[in-house]
Each structure stands twice: as C-alpha cells, then as structure tokens.
Amino acid sequence: MANTVIGSSIVIDGEISGDEDLVVQGTVKGKISLKESLYVESSGVVEADIETQNVEVSGKVTGNINASDKVELKTDCRVIGDIKAPRILIADGASFKGNVDMDMKER
Amino acid sequence: MANPKDISGSASGDNTVIGPSIVINGKLTGDEDLTVRGRLEGELSLTKTLIVEPSGIVKANVSVKNAVVSGAVVGNVDAAESIELTKEGRMVGDIRSPRVILVDGASFRGRIDMGEVKGERAASDRGARPSVRAVRSVPVAARPSANSRARSAGKPPVPPPPPESRSTTPLPPMVAAGSRRRVVVKKKVR
Numbered sequence: 001m002a003n004t005v006i007g008s009s010i011v012i013d014g015e016i017s018g019d020e021d022l023v024v025q026g027t028v029k030g031k032i033s034l035k036e037s038l039y040v041e042s043s044g045v046v047e048a049d050i051e052t053q054n055v056e057v058s059g060k061v062t063g064n065i066n067a068s069d070k071v072e073l074k075t076d077c078r079v080i081g082d083i084k085a086p087r088i089l090i091a092d093g094a095s096f097k098g099n100v101d102m103d104m105k106e107r
Numbered sequence: 108m109a110n111p112k113d114i115s116g117s118a119s120g121d122n123t124v125i126g127p128s129i130v131i132n133g134k135l136t137g138d139e140d141l142t143v144r145g146r147l148e149g150e151l152s153l154t155k156t157l158i159v160e161p162s163g164i165v166k167a168n169v170s171v172k173n174a175v176v177s178g179a180v181v182g183n184v185d186a187a188e189s190i191e192l193t194k195e196g197r198m199v200g201d202i203r204s205p206r207v208i209l210v211d212g213a214s215f216r217g218r219i220d221m222g223e224v225k226g227e228r229a230a231s232d233r234g235a236r237p238s239v240r241a242v243r244s245v246p247v248a249a250r251p252s253a254n255s256r257a258r259s260a261g262k263p264p265v266p267p268p269p270p271e272s273r274s275t276t277p278l279p280p281m282v283a284a285g286s287r288r289r290v291v292v293k294k295k296v297r
Binding site (some may be wrong): 002003005007008009010011012014015016017018019020021022026030053083 | 122123124125126128129130131132133134135136137138139141145151199
C-alpha cells in the first residue's frame with residue numbers, strides 16, 4: 001500500500017493534503033488535511049490544524065483536530081487543542097488539554 | 108497503488124515517502140532520504156538523497172546531496188554530490204552540482220553549473236547562452252569554455268589576444284552575429 005511517511009528527521013513547514021494515510025515520525029507545522037488516517041507516532045510532532053477521517057496520536061500534537069470518524073489519543077501522547085469528532089478515545093496515560101466536541105446530534 | 112519500481116539506494120529503513128495522492132505545500136527540511144511519488148511545492152532541503160519517482164512532481168527550489176529524478180522537477184536544484192535525470196525524468200530549472208547525469212530520454216531545460224570546469228565562474232554565469240537543451244548526455248563537456256564565449260559575446264574591456272588562437276581566425280568580430288559562436292566553438296574543438 002502506498003503509504004506516506006514523514007521520517008523522524010524531516011521538518012515540514014506548510015500544508016499537507018491528500019487522499020491516503022499519513023504517518024508522521026518527524027515534525028509538521030501548518031495544516032494537514034487528509035481523506036484517510038493520520039498517525040502521529042511517538043517521535044512525531046505536529047503543530048498544525050488537522051482535518052482527517054481518523055487520527056491516532058502517540059506523539060505530540062498542538063492544534064485543533066477535526067476528524068470525520070475517530071480520534072484516538074494513545075498512551076504517552078500529548079495533545080493541546082480542540083478535538084471535534086464523533087468518536088474520541090483517550091487511553092490511560094494520555095495527556096490532553098482542550099475542548100472535546102462529539103457532535104451529539106449527528107449520532 | 109503498486110510502487111512502480113524501487114530505484115536504487117533508499118530501499119529500506121527510515122526513509123520518508125510522500126505518496127501519490129499527497130500534496131505538500133511549504134518548506135521541507137530533513138536529514139534522511141526522501142521519496143516523492145506525490146506533489147511537493149515550495150522549498151526542499153535535505154542532507155541526503157531526493158528521489159522523485161515517475162508519478163512525483165516537485166515544484167521547488169531544491170538543495171540536497173543527491174537527487175534522482177524520474178518524475179518532474181520545476182525549480183533550481185543544488186546537489187552537493189550528484190544529480191541524475193533518468194530516462195523518464197523531466198526537469199526545468201538550473202542545476203548546480205559537480206556530477207550531473209542526463210540519461211538518454213531525459214528532458215531538461217535550464218542551466219547546468221558543475222563548478223570549476225575552467226575557473227572563470229563569473230563569465231560562465233552571465234554566459235551568452237541562457238539555457239541548454241539536452242536530451243541525451245551531459246552537455247557541459249561540449250560547451251565552449253567560459254573565456255572563449257566571453258570573447259565571442261563582444262569585445263571584453265581588455266581583449267586578451269592569445270596569438271596562437273587569434274591567428275587561425277583573424278577576424279571573429281566581423282563575422283555575422285549568428286555564426287560567431289560557431290566559429291569560436293570550432294576553434295575550441297581543435
């Protein structure tokens with residue numbers, strides 16, 4: 001599967017958009033908008049507004065997350081920003097600061 | 108999408124891939140290999156190898172160690188070590204690199220600067236020819252040297268008449284403008 005990976009030494013300052021999964025091990029600043037899933041791995045740092053279907057965070061995210069399906073904050077992640085998604089999972093050990101909006105009426 | 112073929116080098120390990128549907132707009136820096144199958148616009152600087160696959164499009168000023176271009180690149184490329192345009196590679200822009208490889212089938216428009224070919228960087232930078240069009244092989248070797256071009260482009264302030272070359276064609280400035288350069292090239296070839 002064609003999979004996009006931003007390696008751990010890569011720094012991107014700008015906008016990323018696309019129709020496929022994106023794995024971030026490095027640093028992304030700016031904006032991310034995808035039609036699929038975003039994985040922020042434990043070495044990954046994202047300082048960006050995120051618009052995707054799914055987000056899985058093990059690393060650091062600063063910015064607002066807007067997911068059409070699911071946001072998963074895993075153990076040891078650090079997230080600052082507002083999350084808007086119908087399904088939000090926060091694992092034990094995750095740290096998070098911000099608002100959560102699960103958009104009740106759509107469910 | 109199946110990955111068309113693995114181009115040498117960056118096969119395994121931690122390398123960064125920009126997939127075919129991904130568009131990145133902005134500045135990208137890094138210390139590892141980067142494979143572009145999608146689109147990248149803006150600015151790119153790496154300390155390793157950039158690989159632009161056939162589906163990849165890079166519209167950026169690029170500064171890398173090595174570059175292998177099978178897709179499209181628009182912008183200036185500064186490669187510390189080498190740049191290769193494969194047979195599928197297309198590029199518009201200027202290249203600065205000590206090793207430039209243009210394979211048969213590659214298309215390129217722009218300037219190439221391989222560094223101190225004959226010294227006189229300044230003369231070659233404002234060279235009479237704004238661009239070279241190369242389809243087959245490295246064109247730089249065939250180019251007239253910087254100082255012969257400077258002479259053909261008009262009288263330099265201090266015309267250095269090396270007697271041995273002047274004597275063969277005594278009046279290059281009198282030749283029609285269009286053919287001047289050719290005269291000089293011939294002289295150089297011998």
